[in-house]
Amino acid sequence: MQKFFVETKQIKNEKITIIGEDVKHITSVLRMKVGEVIQIGNKETSENYIAKIAQIGEENVITNIIKKVEETSESNVQIDLYQGLPKADKMELIIQKTTEIGASKIIPVEMTRCVVKLEEKEAKKKTERWQKIALSAAEQSKRDKIPTIENKINLKQIIEKIKEYDCFLVAYEEEHQITLKQALQRLNKKQYYKIGILVGPEGGIDTKEIALLKENGVTIVTLGRRILRCETAPITMVSNILYELES
Numbered sequence: 001m002q003k004f005f006v007e008t009k010q011i012k013n014e015k016i017t018i019i020g021e022d023v024k025h026i027t028s029v030l031r032m033k034v035g036e037v038i039q040i041g042n043k044e045t046s047e048n049y050i051a052k053i054a055q056i057g058e059e060n061v062i063t064n065i066i067k068k069v070e071e072t073s074e075s076n077v078q079i080d081l082y083q084g085l086p087k088a089d090k091m092e093l094i095i096q097k098t099t100e101i102g103a104s105k106i107i108p109v110e111m112t113r114c115v116v117k118l119e120e121k122e123a124k125k126k127t128e129r130w131q132k133i134a135l136s137a138a139e140q141s142k143r144d145k146i147p148t149i150e151n152k153i154n155l156k157q158i159i160e161k162i163k164e165y166d167c168f169l170v171a172y173e174e175e176h177q178i179t180l181k182q183a184l185q186r187l188n189k190k191q192y193y194k195i196g197i198l199v200g201p202e203g204g205i206d207t208k209e210i211a212l213l214k215e216n217g218v219t220i221v222t223l224g225r226r227i228l229r230c231e232t233a234p235i236t237m238v239s240n241i242l243y244e245l246e247s
Contacts (some may be wrong), residue, residue, distance in 0.1 A: 003039040018061040036176040046144040053140040077193045084201035085114045090231040099137035113203030168196040168218045177221040184244045
């Protein structure tokens with residue numbers, strides 16, 4: 001069943017009105033007809049509905065609510081991914097796949113070894129594009145929440161946020177002792193977890209950056225005997241964290 005997201009103002013009197021780019025997607029790409037059933041999520045409240053298409057127009061698609069969905073696809077583990085800026089195609093892949101798996105936020109990070117430098121004049125357009133990719137991936141995977149793609153930050157700004165998390169994990173190829181699994185097993189059992197993870201760009205994390213992160217209480221982990229690409233590491237981390245902690 002295809003899923004779309006709307007805002008609260010589009011839900012009224014047991015009807016949901018779909019507008020914008022989704023109208024073209026429904027009519028021209030999916031070629032859906034009146035009477036077909038779809039799933040619709042509220043971006044603001046994470047509530048979900050099953051609805052039947054009642055009317056298709058050039059500017060909107062009107063649906064009738066059949067029922068409200070009580071189940072949730074969201075996890076008890078909030079994972080915020082801080083990603084050292086890689087090349088554009090890699091960032092898009094990271095956003096798409098970690099959204100599908102279950103990441104809650106994705107934050108681009110400027111780091112010493114970043115090949116890509118995101119200029120301020122380009123940053124807004126990039127972030128808007130990345131947010132659309134997250135939206136599309138959330139619809140495809142039937143997420144209840146669309147991950148937020150935040151504005152780029154630097155390492156000092158990350159350090160200010162570390163205490164917000166139950167655990168803040170940094171993947172580093174020169175770490176050979178503490179595995180991701182070991183770090184997660186140290187956590188006290190609880191119903192809800194908030195985990196931060198940092199993955200470096202193509203060139204990895206600089207030794208000075210690692211030293212600064214260690215001074216501020218992060219847990220440095222290895223992801224195994226093999227060196228993973230910067231686009232593979234976050235997918236691996238999010239998957240394994242949810243495997244270990246999700247209930």
